[in-house]
Amino acid sequence: MNTTLQSRDPPPALSRRFLLIFLPLSALLITIGVSHYYAEMRLARVSLESNEIQNVALAQKGITSEMRAVISDLTFLAKLNELWDLLDNPNDDTARQNLSQEFLYFSEKKGIYGQIRFLSADGMEIIRINYNEGQPHIVEQSELQNKSDRYYFKEAMAQDIGGVYMSPFDLNVEDGQIENPFRPVIRFATPLFNSRGEKKGVLMFNFRGERLLQSFHLAAPNIDDHLNLINTHGYWLSGPRPEDEWGYFMGRQRSFAKAFPTAWQRIVNENSGSFITEEGLFTFSTTYPMVSVMEFYANAGIGSISSIFDGYQDTSPHFWKIVSHVPTSILNATSQNFFRQNLLLYSLAGLFLLAGSFIVAQAGIRKQLEEAQRSFERRYRDTLENMQLSAVTLNAEGLITFCNDCLLKLTGWRREEVIGKNWFDTFVTPQDRQQAHIAFAEITTGNASPHTIESRITTKSGETLLFSWASTLSFSRLGKISTLTSIGQDITQQHERQERLRKLSQAVEQSRNSVMITDIHGHIEYINPRFTELTGYSAEEVTGKTPRLFKSGETSDTDYAQLWKTIIQGNEWRGVFHNRKKNGEFYWEDTLISPIRNEQSEITHFLAIKEDITEHVRLKQEVEERNQELAKTQTLTAMGRMATMIAHDLRNPLSSIKMTLQIWGKRAEGDWGEEAAEMKQISLDQVRYMETILADLLTFARPDALSPEWLDVKKLLTSAINTTQKELQENGAKITEDYPPQLPTLHGDATKLRQVFSNLIANALDATDDVNHVPQIRIHALMEVNDATPTIRIDICDNGGGIDPGLNGKLFEPFFTTRAKGTGLGLPIVKRILDQHHGQISLHANKRGGTCASVTLPIGPIES
Template sequence: MPITPPPPPLSRFNLFKRFLGIFLPLCLVLAVVGGLHYYTAYSAERSTREASESLNVDLARRTIDSDIGIVVSDLMFLAEHLQRQGLVAPAREADTRRIGQEFLVFARNKGLYDQIRYLDERGMEVVRVNYNRGRPEIVPEAALQNKSSRYYFQAALSLPRGDVYISPLDLNVEGGRIERPLKPVIRFGTPVFDATGRRQGIILLNYLGNRLIHNFTRAAANIADHVELLNQEGYWLSSPRSGEEWGFMFGRSEVYGSHHPAAWARIAREPAGQFQDPDGLFTFATVYPERVALAAVRPPRQRQSTALPGEDRFWKIVSRVSNGELAATPLSFARKHLTLYLAMFFLLALGSWFLAQARYRHHLAEAQRDYEQRFRHTLENIELAAVALDRNGVVTFCNNYFLRLSGWQRREVIGKQWLDTFVPPVLRSRVERLFATMNAPDRFPSRLEGEVRTRNGQLRLIAWNNTLSYDPQGRVIGVTGIGEDITEQRRVEEELRKLSQAIEQSPSIVLITDREGRIEYVNPKFVEVTGYTLNEVRGRNPRFLKSGETTADEYASLWQTVSAGGEWRGEFHNRRKNGELYWESASISAIRGPDGEITHYLAVKEDITERKRLEQEVEERNRELARSQALTAMGRMASMVAHDLRNPLSSVKMTLQILGKSPGVEENAEARELRNISLEQIRYMEEILSDMLTYSRPDALKPEWITIDKVIAVAINLSHRRIEEFGVELSCHYHPGLPTLHGDATKLRQVFSNLISNAVQAASEVEQPRVGIDTMVELGESGTGIRVEICDNGHGIRDEDRERIFEPFFTTRSKGTGLGLAIVSRILEQHRASIRVEPNHPRGTCVSVVLPINPGTSTAEQQR
């Protein structure tokens, strides 16, 4: 409750009503006066703005007209000067040099023209002076060009004596490309004649358009932020926004009409004017370059022709003031006259207030008494403790609820000191300091909590809302407190606080959802494990964490259990915010309300990723131990077989080879064939022994940084004989950007040689055997790797055989030990690589090998 004098509603209302009765009519008069003042000022400012826009646009137009007139005057001066000097007769070397010198002096002194040229009637440049960025020079004769095919030459040459050709304003193009930096150019040309009146050629000035645009911008400096120069198609020649200029030179379709179609239709149709539409206030004028040139050549009464080539060409000067800027006038008016009108407003308010307050003071005392009576009546009937104290701390009032709460009788309380009766000794000094702050009402607390001692000595915690009482002179005379017993509430809150801390500090994940499965709460452990904050997950279903490994049936079983009020226990393989996978054990149960209905679901989880990793590591160690024991036994057997069979095989092989080379020993074809078959079978048995030794005694890796394309190329060469034998078409494709990888080149060559040989042998069973090798970069969850796919178009592998092809001694062919793919699998395991066999479409088999770029610690582990 506020610490202010109690406001009697009737008195306040009467005071306010009387105040408004005086103040509102005066405000109405002030508003009418202000409106008339604003309308007058707005009309004057609007007229001034419109006149300023028109004057600036017209000034810009006259500046452009003046620039064109100056150029035309220079052109006519040069033409007449050359004609009078007789320099335009058929070219003579002396005349040409003289023309060049005069052009050079003219270009240096004027500084307006990028080029000054004299072309003969065939379009050949006779003299050309380039401005060359302020260092004019005469172009050598060898560099002069023939311009007979250019439009400006043909147009200028066809003009009668004294007429001027003006080209469009565009960007200079050199060698078929727009010159950089951009160089706007206008070409002015006029024909010249010799003394007999015979047409000898043209004088051509390349006027630097930057000067015209610069003069245009200077002339319209007052409106430079919103004035634009447009050609007749609506393309910008000059704009406050440089990115819009010269769009027609760069193939852009954006024109002025794209932004303001209705306004542009009117601007293009009318020569000049000013109008306002929903886009703003438009002021425009038109420049007709040819008409300006014609007017500069001769007065209208002396013109021999009514039009020049391109005389309908025009430029538009347009300024636009947005409606927002025009509407800013009221704000400007307010800023200018705000002080005056605020002073008048406050004077009216102050006077009205003083007049209304006179009646208010008359009723104040009576209203105060009425208020106190009604207030005490209210306090007696509320179900809250109510106590009134004077400024000395003596109890002047208490209601029945307070008496029941404290156990005292009214006569035992009224007139007693609050400190002596109800305040525990340990709190006495604090309450005394509180009473002392009554002298400074702004510091007296409106709300506080304090313990009250009951008659039997118990302490009850009361939350007080305090209101200070004042006498008619505004002095504090006491305080009234309305309090609620919050003893039990605080006890419950303390228990909840402990429970909340236990959940917040729990080493387990705690997650609470509503009945629809939307998350309402997660504890800090959830944030630590998943990386998601409470704000990121609130309102979301926990399914966003799933990695896809838990089946829909498992989720259905979960919801069926918890929806029925049971408890579900299980494990999830979920995904963290950073993409990492983790394991968690979960216990999920329902939370019921007082009516027994399920209101929420509670999930208590534990991160078991490390435990799973350790279990997997133990399992892998056990498998490695079993494999090592099996390999040890196989190694002993292989060593025995190799020792017992290799020597006899070598002896038999050597004998057969010697027999075939012994001099004087003749053998018929049948004997030779039998000897060759025997040698072939011996080599086959040697390969079997070699595979058995390789599988049973795997060598340690010798890793180095290698390139996969070289490894595959060598593997293809190793299989070259078999490829040619079966007539297989082999294609190999390497994607760009393949990185180097850390591995054993020799063992990887063995892997790909075995896989290519298998693919070639499988494809040889069809009419047009083909094998394709495709190598690319693989971006997987475990990092960057290289994927090699070897595909054939053979008959494929049966599904039941595909699961067993990597088992030792398993083969689908009549010949072979079945150790080739087992060796491949063993080598790839050493490199921490993966291999997958899938059907090829429309037929055949695809073997996909993914090699990590850096297998990490795999080498050391395999060596151990």
């Protein structure tokens, strides 16, 4: 840029040289003057603020000292022996007179209490001392009053032992009228207790507020003319203008808070400080009268005060603000004094600079003209030659007048081969040559300004390089464009890397696998669109969070720990996750996680490539389930054929045996001996038992199609009970039935459902064989509505010994039984029939002991 300015601009004029000297020196003089001014103002302000802060602190100390003295006096009188005597003996006139004299003497010596009173627990004044303008006297008994209805008496009596009550700072009122002249007053009181710990009354001071205000002003006489004491609500308790004081008590609108609203907002929200506004300098401090007293007693180790109540109903301690206000007019006087004292000095200095700058400019202009031309070429060439970037200078015709070693090294040319040659014919690729000529012409004619461009150039060997150029113009002394100098950088590799990165990014964005990149702590930094499509989470929702957002809870902490151990060590981890989508759905994904390293081989990120294998897992599970069903079906089919063969081969012999026994049974009883009759009956029973087994085998082996009809549930269950009535009677079992009224009808096969419930009742009866009490079977039916589908549930419960919970999964398997008798086909047959009816069955423990079989059947019609 310096070379451009040197070559373009004509020799500087005297006025310009003069301004180059005068303006900086003037700026320096102004800076010194301004710094001097602000230093003086800052010093004056610091001095003023320091003085104001010290005086405000003294004023605060004056208030606090007075308050401590009053509390000290109150606690001192509360400990007088004469007072204790009167508290223990309320009717002792001698004790009352002695205490009255003590109070009178105390009032006369102190001179700061308008009244000292001892009131009984019912509010009656026992003793009252009136100060009476320096003539204290004991009020006669007949003039004593009852104060039980006064707020200050009630608040004082509410204090615990050692507590102190302080009323708000207000004006004294006599006979309902504010005394004139004003008499500010604060009432201090403490409850009194006799030797037995009984609360007997209150000791109360009427503290003369003018004494407090007098101490307040005497403590800071230097700022008395602008010192203010403001209460919690922003009204003056004391101020420079007497007419502003006690405005809140007189119902006036004017207050400090309204007069200075901006300042008051800051004062009321801060404890202390000093600041300047358009209204002047405000220095303030906050005093909490009762808090200050409590802190004093606590720090001094005095334990006579347990609490202090300041007379306000809210719980926060109330405060007074001590404010010093220095008006803007006084602050401005300091600034005016500075200008009066220093204006002449700085005016003379300015005249000296004016004359000196002119002389120096006139002498230096000649030397600059001589040096400028010599240094221009030298600095210009050195700068371009020594830089680590390529540089080339073209004249207005596009001929090369200069090129540095960096450009020659990159392109393979020698300097003598290119100097004086046309840049566009030598370096610019043929396809870009015309466009480059147009751009060059627009710049050299002034129609366009130089700007950063990217263009391709060819090397001596024919290789094409991509350069980024920044150009600047040089002007002759006549103001015409003489040369164009361009500084460029080879960005070929950078452009190739960016192009590869763009292709890789596009491949990741378009990948059908979800891709996620996290930092080394697992915080997500990138997800591709497929990830959002799969999980439902957008990039904004997951960025900065960890993958535990997708946890379903099925992967153990041990597996996660092993995962982290593997990738932290720089190894790849592959595994399968069962994760949760944003909408709560679960999905399976095959995941490959690998570390990403920087140039120093440090792990900086982790890359996770995830493939959704939910459908694959579902199909795999479906194939496994179908294979299991096929194996089971093949087994049952083989068992069915065997059962059919056995039933066919045994049924005819059994029928012959049964017929023979029945024919013999028709013979007269007398023809049979007792033992032979018993053997005959046993044989018949065993034949019937074997027929039942064969019937179960055939039923299981060759299930029949349904013949559904609408059934009355109660009649169906009664029919099933009747089927097993003989066995129930033989075992002495008691059946309890519980059917709700208006139970809906059921669509099903009556014969098969009767077999279901007969089998379940028979099983319940068998379960009570080993109990020592009366077998009981309870049958209960009810209607349920689950997922808007009405069903009928029938519970058949027994009071037997129950079943082993570990056998629940096997009870419905064919031929499984826990008893010596039976085929183990009863419950499988029941389940098969219920499956045909789209029903369900479950076995669970009965709350009263035993087992319950719960059958659930849909009410709607089923296919036959």
